[in-house]
Amino acid sequence: MDFGFTEEQELLRAEVRKFLDASCPLSEVRRIAEAGDGLPAELWKQVAELGWLGLTLPEAHGGAGLGWVDLVVLLEEIGRSLFPAPLLSTTLAGAAIAAAGSPAQQAALLPRLADGSATGTLALLEGDDRLGPEGVALAGRAEDEAVVLDGEKLFVHDAGAATLFVVPFRSAGELALAVVERDADGVVAEDVPGIDLTRPTGRLRLDGVRVASDAVLAAPEGAEAALERILDLAACGVAAEMVGAAEAALQLTVGYAKDRVQFGEPIGRFQGVKHPLAEMYVDVESVKSLVYYAAWALDERQPDASLAASRAKAYATEAFARIGLDVVQLHGGIGYTWEYDAQLFLKRAKWARPAYGDAPFHYERVAAHGGL
Amino acid sequence: MDFGFGPEEERFREEVRGFLAETLPADGKRDMAFLQEWNRKVREKRWVGFSWPEEVGGGGGSIAQQVILKEEMARAKAPPLGSCFMGLAWVGPAIIEYGTEEQKQRFIPDILDGTYQWCTGYSEPDAGSDLATLKCKGVLEGDEYVVNGQKIWTSIAMWSKWMILLVRTDFEVENKHDGITCLLVEMESPGITVRPIKNMSGGAMFAEVFFDDVRVPVGNRLGAEGEGWKVTVSALAHERSGIAEVTGLQRRLEGIRELARECARGGRPASEDPAIRQRIARADARIEAMRLNGMRFLTRQLRGEKLGSETSINKLHRAQLEVELGELALEIQGSRGPLAAGSDLVPAAGDWQRFALSWPEVVIGGGTPNIQKNIIAERILGLPKD
Numbered sequence: 001m002d003f004g005f006t007e008e009q010e011l012l013r014a015e016v017r018k019f020l021d022a023s024c025p026l027s028e029v030r031r032i033a034e035a036g037d038g039l040p041a042e043l044w045k046q047v048a049e050l051g052w053l054g055l056t057l058p059e060a061h062g063g064a065g066l067g068w069v070d071l072v073v074l075l076e077e078i079g080r081s082l083f084p085a086p087l088l089s090t091t092l093a094g095a096a097i098a099a100a101g102s103p104a105q106q107a108a109l110l111p112r113l114a115d116g117s118a119t120g121t122l123a124l125l126e127g128d129d130r131l132g133p134e135g136v137a138l139a140g141r142a143e144d145e146a147v148v149l150d151g152e153k154l155f156v157h158d159a160g161a162a163t164l165f166v167v168p169f170r171s172a173g174e175l176a177l178a179v180v181e182r183d184a185d186g187v188v189a190e191d192v193p194g195i196d197l198t199r200p201t202g203r204l205r206l207d208g209v210r211v212a213s214d215a216v217l218a219a220p221e222g223a224e225a226a227l228e229r230i231l232d233l234a235a236c237g238v239a240a241e242m243v244g245a246a247e248a249a250l251q252l253t254v255g256y257a258k259d260r261v262q263f264g265e266p267i268g269r270f271q272g273v274k275h276p277l278a279e280m281y282v283d284v285e286s287v288k289s290l291v292y293y294a295a296w297a298l299d300e301r302q303p304d305a306s307l308a309a310s311r312a313k314a315y316a317t318e319a320f321a322r323i324g325l326d327v328v329q330l331h332g333g334i335g336y337t338w339e340y341d342a343q344l345f346l347k348r349a350k351w352a353r354p355a356y357g358d359a360p361f362h363y364e365r366v367a368a369h370g371g372l
Numbered sequence: 373m374d375f376g377f378g379p380e381e382e383r384f385r386e387e388v389r390g391f392l393a394e395t396l397p398a399d400g401k402r403d404m405a406f407l408q409e410w411n412r413k414v415r416e417k418r419w420v421g422f423s424w425p426e427e428v429g430g431g432g433g434s435i436a437q438q439v440i441l442k443e444e445m446a447r448a449k450a451p452p453l454g455s456c457f458m459g460l461a462w463v464g465p466a467i468i469e470y471g472t473e474e475q476k477q478r479f480i481p482d483i484l485d486g487t488y489q490w491c492t493g494y495s496e497p498d499a500g501s502d503l504a505t506l507k508c509k510g511v512l513e514g515d516e517y518v519v520n521g522q523k524i525w526t527s528i529a530m531w532s533k534w535m536i537l538l539v540r541t542d543f544e545v546e547n548k549h550d551g552i553t554c555l556l557v558e559m560e561s562p563g564i565t566v567r568p569i570k571n572m573s574g575g576a577m578f579a580e581v582f583f584d585d586v587r588v589p590v591g592n593r594l595g596a597e598g599e600g601w602k603v604t605v606s607a608l609a610h611e612r613s614g615i616a617e618v619t620g621l622q623r624r625l626e627g628i629r630e631l632a633r634e635c636a637r638g639g640r641p642a643s644e645d646p647a648i649r650q651r652i653a654r655a656d657a658r659i660e661a662m663r664l665n666g667m668r669f670l671t672r673q674l675r676g677e678k679l680g681s682e683t684s685i686n687k688l689h690r691a692q693l694e695v696e697l698g699e700l701a702l703e704i705q706g707s708r709g710p711l712a713a714g715s716d717l718v719p720a721a722g723d724w725q726r727f728a729l730s731w732p733e734v735v736i737g738g739g740t741p742n743i744q745k746n747i748i749a750e751r752i753l754g755l756p757k758d
Contacts, residue, residue, distance in 0.1 A: 001381070001436045002374045003664070003671040069373045254753050269756040271742070274749035281748055282685050289664035290657065296373050311657040318654075363653035364646070370629055370656055372643045 003292070005073065013073045019050065020081040026341050032084045033197035039119060039161040040085055048116025052087060057094050061106055062114035068233065068295040072240040079244030082344055084198040086119050086158035088237055093120025095233050096166040100177050100226035102218035109164070109179060121162040122234065123153035123180075123204045131357050132231065133168075133175050133224045138206070140169040140176065145213050147171060147178060149206040157355070159202030160191035166217075167204070168227055175223040178211045185209065196351035198344065232306050234356040235313035236294045242316045242352050243287045249327045249345035250280045256331055276326050283319035290315055307369040314362035317353055324349030375667075377436060385440045391417065392448040402451065410451055411486060420454035420484050421464065428468055428480045435670050446619040455486035458527075463490045463536050466554075470595040470603050475556070479534075488533035493523040493557070493581060494604065500525075501743050503538075504548040504601060508583060510539030510555065512590065512597070517541070517555060519563075519586040527737065529566045529579040532559055537588075538600050552600035556592040563587070573729035617690050618663045624697050624727075625655055628704065631719065637706035651700050655693060662689045681751040684744040691735040691744070698728030 005013070024043060032040045047053060056071050057063025064070075071091065078087055094113040097106060097120075112118035126137055138151035149169055156165070163182045168175060182189055186209040191202035219226045254277055257268030267273045294308035302308075324346035328335040335342040353359075377385070395413060397406060414420055417431075423438050424430020433441065445453070454460050464483045467475055482488060499506040508521030519539055529535070535557045542551030559566070563586035568576035595603040629652060632643035642648045665686050669679055701724040702709035713722030735741065749755045 001377055001439060001667075001671075002674070003667040004675065005373065254755065257755060266756050268749070268753075269758050271746070271758060274753075274755045274758070275742065275745045277753055277755065278745035278748035279688075281753060282688050285682070285685055286658070286661035286665060286689070289668055290661050292373060292668075293375070293664050296375055300376075308660075311660055314653070315657045315661065360646075360650060363650045363657070366653035366656050367649035370652065372629060372632065372649055372652065 003289075005069075009070060009073050012070065013077060015050075016052070016074055016077040017080075019046075020077060020083065024081055024083060026082065026344065029082050029084050029198055029344070036197065036200075044085055044116050044119070047085070047087065048114075053090055053116050054094070054110070054114025056091065057098060057110050057114050058106070061110035063094075063110065067299040068236060069292065069299055071237065072291060072295045075237055075240035076244035076247075079241030079246075079348075080248040082198050082245060082248075082348060086121060086161050088241060089121035089158040089162065090119050092122050092230070092234050092237060093162075093164060093166050096122060096177065096226070096230045097179065097217065099229050099233075100217040100219040100223070102220075105179075105214070105217060113164070118164045119158065119162050120164040120166065121156060121158045122230065123156045123159075123165045123167045124231075125155045126151070126153060129155070131361060133227055136168045136170060136175055136227075138167070138169045140171045140178065140211070142171065143210070146210045147176075147213065147216055149178065149180070149209045149211060151206055153204040153206075155201055155354070156189070156204050157199070157201055158191075159189045159204055160200050162189065165189070165204055166230075167206070168223070175227065177217040177219060177223055177226060179215045179217065180204075180206065180209060180211060184211070194351065196344075196347040198348065199351045201351070228306065231356060232294075232298060232309040235309040235362065236291060236298055238352060238355045239287065239291045239309075239312040239316040240295070242320045242349075243284060243291055245345055245348050245352075246280070246287070246316075246320045246323045247284045249323055249342070250277065250284055252341060252345070253277060253280075253327045253330050273330060276330065280319075280323050280326065283315075283323065287312065287316045287319055304369075307366060310357070310362040310365040310369070313357055314359045314366065317359040317362070320349045321353055377440065381434075381436050381440060384437050385444060388441055388444040389448075392444060392450055396448055396450060407451060411455060414453050415485060420486075421460060421480075422453065424464065424468060424480075428476055429484050435674050439667070439670065442619060446622060449623065454484065456483045456489060458492055458536075459483035459490040463492075463534075466536065466594060466603055467556075470554075470599075472591075474591065475594065479556070489528055489531050491526050491529045491532035491535045491559070493526055493529075493535045493537035495525045496522060497524050501740055503604075504552065506538055506540055506552065508537075508539045509543075510541045510553055510588075512541065515590045517553075517588045517590065517593070519555070519557070519583045519588060521583050523581040523583075525569075525578050525737070526566075526581050527578045527733065529559070529581050530568050530576075535559055535581070536594070538604060541597055549601040551598055552604075553597050554594040554600035554603040555588050556594055557586065557588050561586050561588070571730075571732070573726055575726075577730075577733060617686070618659060618666060621659045621662070621690070621693055621697070625652070625659060628652060628655075628697060628701055631701060631724065632704050635704050635706065635708070635719065637704075642704040642706070648700075648704060651696070651703075655696055655700065658689055658693055662686050662693075665689075681747050684739075684747045687739065688741055688744045688748075691741045694731040694734050698724070698731055702728050 051064050052074055054063035055066050055074055059065040090113055094110060097109050113120050140147040140149045165180045167178045167180050169178055186207040188205040191200040194201050257273050258266050260267050290312035294312040297305035297308045328342045328346050331342050334340050419431055422431035422433040422441055426432035467479055494503055496506050496508055510517040510519050537555045537557045538552055539555060540551055541553040545551035563584040565582040567580045569578055570576050632648055633641055635642045708718055711718040712725050750757050
């Protein structure tokens with residue numbers, strides 16, 4: 001029994017933080033996000049070379065073969081720095097292909113994600129905004145050696161930058177997962193305006209897109225089980241990012257509370273300020289515990305892995321939403337300005353709230369797991 | 373990160389499971405005779421005070437074994453290990469850390485056996501959250517301290533044989549944390565008057581305790597004179613380690629799930645009401661967070677680090693959960709919620725109503741939530757003291 005990180009994992013954290021502090025401080029995050037030019041190519045190349053994009057992919061396919069506990073370390077730092085590139089989306093697309101793809105499909109697709117030549121994302125949701133197998137209506141019809149997809153996926157993270165989409169669809173009523181390439185005929189993917197400029201989200205239109213049969217993921221355990229697994233991994237992954245961002249927001253505000261003087265005292269001396277900060281700390285540490293355990297349970301395929309992921313994402317969502325609001329409010333006027341960084345965290349919390357299931361969605365799953 | 377256990381630890385788990393299967397009555401009936409038998413058997417197995425060193429009569433259990441024992445006890449809904457609540461929670465640990473050989477031999481076996489109860493004389497009318505301003509006076513005369521003053525909010529004082537008491541032995545100190553001394557006092561000593569205080573649930577769990585020239589032998593001083601604050605802080609830190617409370621909360625939540633299935637409101641079971649389902653799930657996630665926080669603290673101890681103020685995290689969770697679970701239980705009952713014991717309309721003979729009115733015992737005792745927030749903000753986040 002050991003609920004802590006290994007030396008290697010602590011080393012990974014230190015290296016990731018060092019790189020991000022040097023190469024992608026919040027000033028650079030703002031520059032990239034406000035320019036809105038899509039993928040920051042140079043930064044993407046660097047993180048691919050550092051091995052971050054294939055961290056959990058099999059070594060045979062260009063990855064590092066590590067687990068989600070290791071990934072959580074990376075994602076916490078990615079969240080802390082508000083890293084403005086589709087690392088989480090690409091990781092999740094890779095995890096989906098690794099979970100549902102045949103060996104041949106993995107060999108064809110995963111190396112491209114690991115080396116950064118492709119960027120991936122999950123295209124799960126449709127017009128009724130319902131996460132999970134029941135929310136998939138997009139129709140595919142068999143034609144020769146291919147499936148033809150017609151329809152639209154919405155709320156697709158990094159739609160504008162992604163070159164490879166994992167797309168659940170229905171073929172004769174049966175759920176299946178296709179890999180759609182951006183450059184295929186009939187594919188239109190674009191971002192739509194969003195609150196959080198560091199996290200573009202958009203839509204994927206598929207107009208008679210032909211997907212070769214061998215690009216439909218084999219899903220040996222069944223497509224539904226694969227999709228459930230992908231959702232659990234996604235919930236855990238995004239919660240890890242959230243806890244990193246929430247902790248950074250807390251640290252920013254603690255620093256301000258020590259420096260800012262009013263009524264002749266640093267405002268951090270007043271309980272009206274220190275108590276909300278203490279509550280944030282309690283939530284950050286508690287979400288960390290839930291996320292770490294969920295990652296371990298997912299790695300080890302524990303029977304409570306899905307429950308653990310839902311607990312983590314639900315609590316993370318509630319906590320980060322409140323932390324986003326509180327850090328702005330505790331800063332006073334300066335927190336409301338574009339120039340100051342507090343707003344970046346508030347906006348990230350808005351982005352993260354529905355990502356891979358909001359709090360009511362995941363609490364409902366927790367309730368059902370508990371026999372209600 | 374590894375939540376698995378080694379073969380030796382799994383063997384211990386098998387031992388615990390075997391014992392529980394053999395010992396707990398199959399029909400679920402747990403009368404007084406069973407509880408007495410239970411207390412004797414778990415004492416024999418050295419599972420009472422399982423974390424305490426073997427040389428004082430504890431079990432010397434490793435941290436992993438402690439986790440396993442708690443997990444299995446919770447799974448089997450077993451009764452508590454030992455009956456001397458405060459003795460096991462903090463008086464015993466303080467005596468083990470600061471007591472003389474003679475004190476250890478005199479008190480520890482009785483705490484483990486549950487021979488009698490201990491109470492805790494800390495709070496005073498003018499010294500609550502700001503405990504270090506306490507004024508109850510101890511004056512050394514020969515080989516006795518003469519104690520005069522008053523304590524208040526002293527839980528189970530009327531049923532206790534001994535008290536762990538803080539007195540001020542030096543009023544001329546610059547730092548209020550100095551000059552405090554810890555004494556172990558027999559409640560039957562001449563000059564002690566206990567006056568129970570009726571609480572809002574109608575019962576009387578706590579009391580005022582008056583000291584009028586009470587003589588305490590110097591051999592009953594715990595730690596050095598003037599070092600009482602250190603002894604107390606260490607004892608309260610034992611109280612805050614947190615993981616033990618998780619079992620109780622898990623059980624309480626299981627009861628609430630059952631209650632929600634049984635209680636109908638608005639034409640359907642409360643368990644089908646989305647708002648109720650969400651609140652139950654919220655509580656579930658927080659109890660699990662407490663459990664895992666506790667595991668992280670234990671891991672730090674296993675790695676040889678000393679635990680500090682971070683244990684206030686679980687203290688705060690527990691406070692919020694105790695209140696929330698009581699509120700939830702009454703809301704689930706709809707119009708039956710405000711009824712009380714004695715009515716045939718109230719579920720579970722009014723147990724949930726009693727529970728919903730008794731949270732201050734744990735929420736306020738041992739440091740209020742606001743004090744816990746001060747501790748986190750000042751000692752962990754480094755904000756200036758107020």
